[in-house]
Amino acid sequence: MKKFQETLMKDLGWKLLSIGIATIMWFMVININQPVDTRTYSKYITLDNMEVLTDRGLTARNAEDIAATKVNIKIKAQRTSLDRLNQSNDWLQVSVDFSGLKNAMAGDTVSLPVKVEMLGGYSGYTIVSKAPANIQVSIERLASKELPIEITLNGELPKNALYSAPVLSANTVWVKGPASSVERVIAVRGMINAQDVQGDVQLNAKLVPYDSHGTQVKGVKLGTSEVTVIYGALGLKSIPIKVNISGTPADGFEFGETTCTPQTIEVVANPEILKDFIYLQLPDIDISGSGATLRKSFAVADYLPEGIAIKDGSSPTIQVNVQVLAANSREIVVRSNQLTVLKGVSGMSYEISGSAKVVITGEETLINNIDESTLTGTVDVSGLSVGHHKVPITLNLADGITAGYAYIDVAISQEADASDSES
Known part of the structure; x- marks a missing residue:
C-alpha cells in the first residue's frame, strides 16, 4: 500500500499537467468535430388572445404594426444541430400574449414581453437573445361603420364601347378597427383595369379603405376583402x-x-x-x-x-x-337674319341659323296684310351654355295677332381673347 502511494505521488506535478493537457485536447477534439455555434433567425409576431380586448369593445391601435414586426432570435447549439433546423422557421413561434390585459382601458399603453418557443420537441438548443424583447401596445376603443363600395376604372374604356353600370356582389362593406382609424375612413374603393373590361365580363376587385386625402388607411379590417364586379356590353x-x-x-x-x-x-x-x-x-x-x-x-x-x-x-x-289653329290662321317662314339675340352674355358668341315655320292667328284682314319678310323677333338665350340649342322664337306682332310655338337653331361659343386673335 505504501509502495502504491509512493508511486502515485511520484512526479505528481507532471501527472497533473498531463491530465490538464489531455482534458484540453479532448475539448479541442469535441469542438472540432461538434463545434458550438450561434445563429440568428427571424420571425413575425403572432397576436394571441386578442379576444381579451375585443370582447370588451377594445383593440390594439397598433396591432397591424405589431404583427408586421420581425423579431431576431439568436439560438446557440452544436453546429450539426443548428444545421438540422428547418430554414422555413415553422419550428419557431414568436408571439405576444394579450391575456394579461383584462384590466386594460382605452388610452392605456402597456409593455408586453415577446415570447419565443421552439416547437417539435427540439432539445440541446439555447435561446440566447431576442430583439425586440418587449412590445408597446396602445389600447383604444373598437369601432365599426358601414360604407358603400365604390368601383373606379384604371384607364379609359374605348370611346365606342358601351357598358352597363357595374353590378357588385356586395354594395356595402363594414369597416372595423381602432376608433381613430375607422373615423378616418371615408370611402372603400375597388379598382378595375379598363383594359380587362371586354364584352360581358366578371372581374374581382380588391377593396381598400381611403381617407379624405385619398391615402390608404392602415390598421382597419374590412368585412370582405374583395368583390365581384360584372360588366355587361x-x-x-x-x-x-x-x-x-x-x-x-x-x-x-x-x-x-x-x-x-x-x-x-x-x-x-x-x-x-x-x-x-x-x-x-x-x-x-x-x-x-x-x-x-x-x-x-x-x-x-x-x-x-x-x-x-x-x-x-x-x-x-x-x-x-x-x-290647334283658329280658322283664320296663316303659316309664315321666319329666317335667322330677322331675329336678334336677347339677354346675351359678354364674352360669348351667338349664331342664329336656319329658318322656322310659325303659325299666326288673328283677324283675317290683319294676318293677310303681314309681310313676312319684314317681320322681326328675338331669341332669349339667358341661362344657355356653350353648345347648340333650339331656342323659342318671339315675334314682334301687332295687337290681335298671336304666334304659335316655333324654335330655331342657336350656336353658342366662347369668344377668343384679343391677344389670342393677334397671335
Missing part, C-alpha cells in the same frame, strides 16, 4: 318618338301639326332587349275643346321599358307641340 339604338292625338278642338279651331323635340332618342341596353324596341310611345294628348296650341313635356325615363336607359348626353325630356 350594351347596344346603342336611335328610336323615333310616337304620340297619338285624340279629341276635337273647340268650334272655330282645327288640328294642325304635331312636332316632337327631339324627334328621336338614343338608348342603350342589352342588344337582345333593343332588338324588339321599335319606337317610344308617349301618352295620348287630348285636344278636346282646345282653342290654342298645346305644349306637353315628358320625362323619357318614365316611358322606357325595363332594362333600357337613355344614352349619356341625350335629352332627358321630350317636348311635344300640338297645333
Whole structure:
C-alpha cells in the first residue's frame, strides 16, 4: 500500500499537467468535430388572445404594426444541430400574449414581453437573445361603420364601347378597427383595369379603405376583402318618338301639326332587349275643346321599358307641340337674319341659323296684310351654355295677332381673347 502511494505521488506535478493537457485536447477534439455555434433567425409576431380586448369593445391601435414586426432570435447549439433546423422557421413561434390585459382601458399603453418557443420537441438548443424583447401596445376603443363600395376604372374604356353600370356582389362593406382609424375612413374603393373590361365580363376587385386625402388607411379590417364586379356590353339604338292625338278642338279651331323635340332618342341596353324596341310611345294628348296650341313635356325615363336607359348626353325630356289653329290662321317662314339675340352674355358668341315655320292667328284682314319678310323677333338665350340649342322664337306682332310655338337653331361659343386673335 505504501509502495502504491509512493508511486502515485511520484512526479505528481507532471501527472497533473498531463491530465490538464489531455482534458484540453479532448475539448479541442469535441469542438472540432461538434463545434458550438450561434445563429440568428427571424420571425413575425403572432397576436394571441386578442379576444381579451375585443370582447370588451377594445383593440390594439397598433396591432397591424405589431404583427408586421420581425423579431431576431439568436439560438446557440452544436453546429450539426443548428444545421438540422428547418430554414422555413415553422419550428419557431414568436408571439405576444394579450391575456394579461383584462384590466386594460382605452388610452392605456402597456409593455408586453415577446415570447419565443421552439416547437417539435427540439432539445440541446439555447435561446440566447431576442430583439425586440418587449412590445408597446396602445389600447383604444373598437369601432365599426358601414360604407358603400365604390368601383373606379384604371384607364379609359374605348370611346365606342358601351357598358352597363357595374353590378357588385356586395354594395356595402363594414369597416372595423381602432376608433381613430375607422373615423378616418371615408370611402372603400375597388379598382378595375379598363383594359380587362371586354364584352360581358366578371372581374374581382380588391377593396381598400381611403381617407379624405385619398391615402390608404392602415390598421382597419374590412368585412370582405374583395368583390365581384360584372360588366355587361350594351347596344346603342336611335328610336323615333310616337304620340297619338285624340279629341276635337273647340268650334272655330282645327288640328294642325304635331312636332316632337327631339324627334328621336338614343338608348342603350342589352342588344337582345333593343332588338324588339321599335319606337317610344308617349301618352295620348287630348285636344278636346282646345282653342290654342298645346305644349306637353315628358320625362323619357318614365316611358322606357325595363332594362333600357337613355344614352349619356341625350335629352332627358321630350317636348311635344300640338297645333290647334283658329280658322283664320296663316303659316309664315321666319329666317335667322330677322331675329336678334336677347339677354346675351359678354364674352360669348351667338349664331342664329336656319329658318322656322310659325303659325299666326288673328283677324283675317290683319294676318293677310303681314309681310313676312319684314317681320322681326328675338331669341332669349339667358341661362344657355356653350353648345347648340333650339331656342323659342318671339315675334314682334301687332295687337290681335298671336304666334304659335316655333324654335330655331342657336350656336353658342366662347369668344377668343384679343391677344389670342393677334397671335
